[in-house]
Amino acid sequence: MKSIFQNHIDKEIPYLKQKKLLLAVSGGLDSMVLLHLFQELSYDIAIAHCNFQLRGVESFGDQKFVQDYAEASGIPIFVTQFDTEAFAKDYKLSTQVAARELRYNWFYELLETEKFDYILTAHHADDNLETFLINLTRGTGLEGLTGIPVQNDRVIRPLLFLSRQEIENYAKANDIQWREDSSNASDKYVRNKIRHHLIPVLKELNPHFMNSFLKTEGYLQESLAMVEDAASMVFQQVAIEKENQIHFDLNQLLQLPNYQSYLYQWLKDYGFTAWEDIYDLVDSQSGKQVFATDFRLLKDRDSLILSPIDDSEKEIEFLVNENETEVNIPLNMTFCKAADISVATNKTIFVDADQLVFPLVIRKWKTGDIFLPFGMDGKSKKVSKLFKDEKLSLIEKENTWLLCSDNQIVWVIGIRADHRFRTSNTTKNILRIEFEN
Structure with missing residues (x-):
């Protein structure tokens, strides 16, 4: 397979020669074969290993395995450890997505700081098939069926033309050692379910299925x-x-x-x-x-x-001073004292003026904005959830403005007022706020 691999590189990605390459090596079968092939072909390589700390002692065993291999082979190595679960929780991501973001952010940092030309990963034809089937089950256009690209920016995947079985055969024939990831045996993830249950049936129906799939791709x-x-x-x-x-x-x-x-x-x-x-x-x-x-x-x-x-447009804010009774930008709004409270509408609210801190701010909503909707007894709610409940279109969301007092939302203008600025029987100064489309 060494000569087949060399011919593939020469034909499809000949520019790798004389480049400084960073190989993503987990210690698993695929990445160890990738590493072995580039060693055999005498490319200028280094290793990048991520410890995601998701499998306890096993994760640190993988790290030691790769570090020992690099030291014995005289290959430069870069190692990092991530608290993946904490990152996923903080940014509300799945564990898999969090690991991917952490991994590639670090890879690109190494490309810049250590002056590498490309990062190489060990994705192969079976990975491509699994991605194809995942996209197919979720619904996708033509792009979602064309598979993982050989190159995406500075990330290159030289093994995409090889099946997992071909890679394993090469590893055994060349006595290449690797580490098994115990999570690959679990059906917790969709990709593993497809790998363990669906693909074997397809290969049983057609023993040459992988070749057929590569042609289709x-x-x-x-x-x-x-x-x-x-x-x-x-x-x-x-x-x-x-x-x-x-x-x-x-x-x-x-x-x-x-x-x-x-x-x-x-x-x-x-x-x-x-x-x-x-x-x-x-x-x-x-x-x-x-x-x-x-x-x-x-x-x-x-x-x-x-x-x-423009960045300036994204963060633009409009101020309303205490004595202003009318503003025309970005909305036509009026602010006037009221002797009593009449019926509030989507276009008119009544607030306790003594609870306001001037100048008020009119701005666009941001991800993470939270307010206390009037009528919900002080329970907080994300503005994005309000939009979802109101079934607003993207245009309507992007055209929605907030009226704020000291970083607190007074009114999601035209939709819902905030409970904190409501009037009561003890309110002395009532402010009537109204806007026109």
Whole structure:
């Protein structure tokens, strides 16, 4: 297999020669074979090992195994330890996602600080098949069926053309030692269920299933390339790039039989996720917008305009001083004293003015914002949960403003007031706050 592997490298990723390579080595079968192959081919390599501390003594056994191997072989090694479960809890991530974020953040840090050219991982054809099946069960487009790419930025996966069985055969033939991960035997994770129960059935139905799958992956990748080529050609007819904006001509766009598919291809790399809102934008009134983290898509007469959101826009705040009775930016709002309380509405609230700390702040909501909704007896609630309960679209969420007093939310404007600023029988100064669309 050594000569087959060398031919694969020479054909598919020849630029690895003369580069400084960092190999992600867990101590398991796949990564130890990857390490052995690159040793045999005399590449300039070093090892990166992550101890996620998820399997107690076993995790530290893996670390010692890899460190001992590196020392015996004279290979530079970098080792780190993560409190993965604490990180997952703090950031509300699954253990697998947390481990991935920690791992790749550290890898990229090493690439920069130690001047490596690429990070190499030991993903193989069976990993690709498992990813394909996971995406298939969850529902996916063509991209989700094209598998793990050989290269993604500075991460390269040289073993993708080999099956797990081929890798194991090579390890045994060359007396390569490795560590077994006990968690791989568990059906706790979806990937393991697919690996243990579904894939064996597929291989039983077709003994050459892996070869068939690799061919299918190739066909799907060719199809995706054709789709991307078509999208690029149509883009030239529909879109005009102006400075830092892209203008899509709606008259041209709506002549396309599958304009939604083209919009998806053009916009997917900008971080948009609310596709139904984007498709509805075509028929919306001018001024409607859909937001991604760093970009906005605006309907403007006969065009859709894609533009970046300035950092200053994301954090922009508007102040309301104590004596102000009217503001016009970003909303038309009035603030006036009231002798008594009439019926509050979505557009009007009554608050205890003595509980306010001026200047008040009008700002966009942020992830993690919490308030005490009026009528819930002082129980806190995330603003994002309120949006979900109210079934707000992405456009409506992004266009929602908060009125705040000393970092406390007074009013999710137009939706719900905060319990802390309510009036009572003892309230002496009532402030009536109203806004207009």
